[in-house]
Amino acid sequence: MALSTISLLNHLLPKPSVPYTLTAIKALKPLLVPRRTSMCSFPGPSFSSSSSSSSWKSSLAQSTTSTNSTIPALHHGIPGPQDDLLVLGIETSCDDTAAAVVRSNGEILSQVISSQADLLARYGGVAPKMAEEAHSQVIDQVVQEALDKANLSERDLSAIAVTIGPGLGLCLRVGVRKARKIAGRFNLPIVGVHHMEAHTLVARLTEKDLQFPFMALLISGGHNLLILACDLGHYIQLGTTIDDAIGEAYDKTAKWLGLDMRRSGGPAIEELAQEGDAKSFKFATPMKQHKDCNFSYAGLKTQVRLAIESRNINAAIPISSASIQDRSSRADIAASFQRVAVLHLEERCERAIEWALKIEPSVKYLVVSGGVASNQYVRSQLDQVVKKNGLHLVCPPPSLCTDNGVMVAWTGIEHYRMGRFDPPPPADEPEDFMYDIRPRWPLGEEYAEGRSEARSMRKARIHPSLTSLIQASLHEQQS
Ligand code: KG4
Ligand code: ZN
Numbered sequence: 466m467a468l469s470t471i472s473l474l475n476h477l478l479p480k481p482s483v484p485y486t487l488t489a490i491k492a493l494k495p496l497l498v499p500r501r502t503s504m505c506s507f508p509g510p511s512f513s514s515s516s517s518s519s520s521w522k523s524s525l526a527q528s529t530t531s532t533n534s535t536i537p538a539l540h541h542g543i544p545g546p547q548d549d550l551l552v553l554g555i556e557t558s559c560d561d562t563a564a565a566v567v568r569s570n571g572e573i574l575s576q577v578i579s580s581q582a583d584l585l586a587r588y589g590g591v592a593p594k595m596a597e598e599a600h601s602q603v604i605d606q607v608v609q610e611a612l613d614k615a616n617l618s619e620r621d622l623s624a625i626a627v628t629i630g631p632g633l634g635l636c637l638r639v640g641v642r643k644a645r646k647i648a649g650r651f652n653l654p655i656v657g658v659h660h661m662e663a664h665t666l667v668a669r670l671t672e673k674d675l676q677f678p679f680m681a682l683l684i685s686g687g688h689n690l691l692i693l694a695c696d697l698g699h700y701i702q703l704g705t706t707i708d709d710a711i712g713e714a715y716d717k718t719a720k721w722l723g724l725d726m727r728r729s730g731g732p733a734i735e736e737l738a739q740e741g742d743a744k745s746f747k748f749a750t751p752m753k754q755h756k757d758c759n760f761s762y763a764g765l766k767t768q769v770r771l772a773i774e775s776r777n778i779n780a781a782i783p784i785s786s787a788s789i790q791d792r793s794s795r796a797d798i799a800a801s802f803q804r805v806a807v808l809h810l811e812e813r814c815e816r817a818i819e820w821a822l823k824i825e826p827s828v829k830y831l832v833v834s835g836g837v838a839s840n841q842y843v844r845s846q847l848d849q850v851v852k853k854n855g856l857h858l859v860c861p862p863p864s865l866c867t868d869n870g871v872m873v874a875w876t877g878i879e880h881y882r883m884g885r886f887d888p889p890p891p892a893d894e895p896e897d898f899m900y901d902i903r904p905r906w907p908l909g910e911e912y913a914e915g916r917s918e919a920r921s922m923r924k925a926r927i928h929p930s931l932t933s934l935i936q937a938s939l940h941e942q943q944s
Contacts, residue, residue: 495907496659496698505678505695505825543884544569550623550881551615553647554874555608557600557640558632558660559686560584560591564611565870566622569878571670575614576864576871579603586726590716597635604643611870619651624886626877629657630903631687637902645890645900654886656877657901660868661688661835661908662700666879667872668832672859675832678825680856682814682847685835685868686712686729689760691817692909693824694832697879700909701824703817704758711806712837714762714769718802721773722795723780723787734799735840737784741793741800746772748805750812757915758817760809769802807843811850818854820914832859839863 544550550569557563560581566574581599585591612618627644630637641657648655665681677697683690689706712731719730724737748768751761773780776794784795814831821828831851837843844860851858865871880886890898 495702495910496662496700504701505693505699544623544882548623548882550878551617551621552656552874552877552881553608553611553619553622553625554658554870554872554877555604555625555627555640555644556660556663556868556870556873557604557636558628558630559636559868560596560599561868562600562603562607562639563868563870563873564608565874566611566615566617567670567871567874567878569882571673571875573670573871574617575611576869577607577611577614578869579607582727582729585729591633593633593635596633597639600636600639604639608643608647619647619653622651622653624654624656624877624881626656626658626873626881628660628663628873629901630659630906632660632904634902634904637904638900641900641902645894645898649890649892649894652889654881654889656880656886658873658876658880659906659908661685661690662698663872663876664834664866665692665694665700665832665908666697666876667861667865667869668834668859669879670871670875671861671865672830675830675859678828679830679832679859680817680821680828681832681834682810682817682838683835684711684810684833684837684843686710686716688835689762690908691758691813693821693828693912695825697883698885702907702909702911702915703820704760704813704915705911706760706762708761708763709766711760711762711810712835714766714802714806715837717766718769718799721770721780722778722799723783724795725783725785729836731837731840734803735842737796738800738803738842739796741796741798743800743804745797746801748772748801750805751809753812756816758813758820758912759915760813762806762809765802765805765809769798772798772801803842807846810843811846814847814850815854818851818856820912824912828856830857830859832861834861834866836867839866 548569551574552567552569554565554567555563562579563577565576568574581591581596584595584599588595625644625648627640628637629641644655647653661683664683664685668681669675678693678695681690681692681694683692687710689704689710690702691704693701693703695701715734716726716730719726719733722734722737724730724733726733748765751764752759776798778791778795778798782791784792787795818831831847833844833847838860844858848858860866
């Protein structure tokens with residue numbers, strides 16, 4: 466891509482709002498606001514005063530005169546905690562095009578989502594190029610509808626928040642381009658948002674008592690994360706997946722069982738599992754021998770695939786046309802898969818709570834968020850684990866667990882209030898401008914105790930030679 470003079474300058478000029486404006490070269494740098502100490506303790510001043518080299522931020526700081534300015538006066542200063550902010554959030558990191566307007570008191574003024582469910586059902590997964598086209602086709606309409614439903618125009622906004630990673634680069638670009646167009650035209654600051662941080666922080670919108678530090682289990686199509694959220698922008702990663710995320714395992718299982726994928730695989734499995742016997746297939750719980758907080762779903766997927774083969778289930782025959790016996794086998798597999806997939810979450814959460822309380826004894830909450838957290842079985846099982854350990858479970862409502870614009874707008878509000886944002890882009894930004902997009906972007910730093918075993922486990926996916934053993938054991942169970 467040819468760099469225009471402006472985009473070259475963009476790289477050379479000092480940039481505000483660390484870590485949001487680092488260029489793509491630093492895409493693997495974790496979202497972690499620099500602090501004086503490691504782990505969860507924070508002596509010294511709050512990070513809102515930790516300086517970046519921001520000419521934008523410091524000039525704003527000088528011009529801030531009031532803490533109770535009203536909309537849209539904040540274009541001229543860093544907002545304070547009392548300020549009434551209106552933020553538009555835009556999300557395009559995967560297969561949903563979403564936008565929402567949220568007020569800083571937590572009021573959701575609008576929420577619009579256009580999903581690519583039909584594409585997903587047709588291809589059984591997200592194809593980046595097609596997803597990008599689908600986002601491009603609807604983004605203008607989705608954003609306009611979000612503004613109309615909120616009864617606002619762009620001029621009423623205080624800032625725009627947009628997901629810049631992690632996710633599919635081509636898709637992220639559509640949202641970022643749209644956000645910068647509006648921000649440039651209406652002179653609005655921009656907050657670049659981490660998708661998984663947004664899944665976490667939306668819980669603070671719905672649960673007003675949720676103060677840092679707290680724990681979060683983030684379970685979606687692409688991520689399985691256990692984190693300790695020490696403070697805004699300060700996260701410790703206790704565990705992650707060494708292969709697939711749980712949502713991916715739900716989606717593949719649904720596809721192989723011939724379920725209706727139009728609402729994604731998760732809800733279809735959840736529904737079918739209610740008809741099945743969860744003990745009928747004795748799938749092995751992943752990573753039993755590894756005493757850490759990491760996850761693995763590749764092996765469970767293989768076990769499910771072999772079980773499906775062993776029952777001669779044909780995914781080309783939709784479940785709606787399956788015989789009674791065939792349907793009952795599919796339901797048994799769905800229920801058995803779900804039981805073990807969630808048991809794996811339960812076991813890891815139990816250990817993570819132990820670790821988190823060692824690091825930070827004042828932790829009281831475990832947030833469970835991300836698409837899979839809309840599952841009622843997941844919620845009730847994790848509620849038991851959390852209660853047993855003296856903590857409280859916080860689950861945003863299902864509509865805020867799956868990808869949405871509200872979580873992006875809210876995360877934008879949280880950061881904007883702390884003075885972390887980018888200046889409005891120029892109104893005439895060239896089309897080939899190098900956007901700051903981070904397809905791979907870790908959330909926080911790895912907890913050292915969780916690191917070593919995870920590394921060695923990367924090699925420990927099911928070995929082909931084990932396949933025949935599993936097959937034999939499945940045959941034994943059936944006979
Ligand atoms: O957070 P999300 O909307 O998008 C990503 O960031 O990936 O999560 C999507 C994932 C999909 O894998 C979908 O099957 C899963 O969340 N999901 C569910 C349920 N609803 C959505 N999984 C299990 N049960 C559900 N009810
Ligand atoms: Zn998500």
